Amino acid sequence: MTLHIPRRLLDDIAAHASETYPEECCGFLVGSTGDDCTVQRVIRAKNVAPEPRTTRYTIDPLDIIVAEKKASTGGKVILGYYHSHPDHPCVPSEFDRSHAWPSYSYFIMRVFLGEPADFRSWRLTEEGVRFIQEDVQVE
Numbered sequence: 001m002t003l004h005i006p007r008r009l010l011d012d013i014a015a016h017a018s019e020t021y022p023e024e025c026c027g028f029l030v031g032s033t034g035d036d037c038t039v040q041r042v043i044r045a046k047n048v049a050p051e052p053r054t055t056r057y058t059i060d061p062l063d064i065i066v067a068e069k070k071a072s073t074g075g076k077v078i079l080g081y082y083h084s085h086p087d088h089p090c091v092p093s094e095f096d097r098s099h100a101w102p103s104y105s106y107f108i109m110r111v112f113l114g115e116p117a118d119f120r121s122w123r124l125t126e127e128g129v130r131f132i133q134e135d136v137q138v139e
């Protein structure tokens with residue numbers, strides 16, 4: 001699978017990640033499914049994890065309901081989730097793995113000293129045992 005994302009949406013995620021630094025940001029990747037997934041919209045969510053929110057995120061359940069509604073109204077689906085890793089590599093943590101579901105993309109943006117750095121996207125195996133990196137195509 002390849003995740004396609006327009007440059008301006010990547011910039012939105014990067015901006016969100018900088019704004020919440022040194023806490024993690026989180027949000028939704030919305031788009032259409034097919035042979036490849038194309039992100040057509042990103043929706044910000046609130047990180048409601050208990051403090052410190054520097055190493056984990058929890059999306060407010062109300063945000064999930066709202067995002068699903070916004071996506072389905074436009075005939076789209078939630079393709080996955082994004083979050084940031086402040087001063088940590090863009091590799092999923094054990095917390096990320098244990099809170100993930102198969103069939104979604106998990107996009108991680110690394111922020112280094114407040115500046116967006118690199119990014120990677122991951123998918124959980126069907127058994128939920130581990131993450132596999134997926135290709136990201138910036139358009």
Ligand SMILES: [Zn+2]
Binds near residue numbers: 055085
């Ligand atoms: Zn994480």
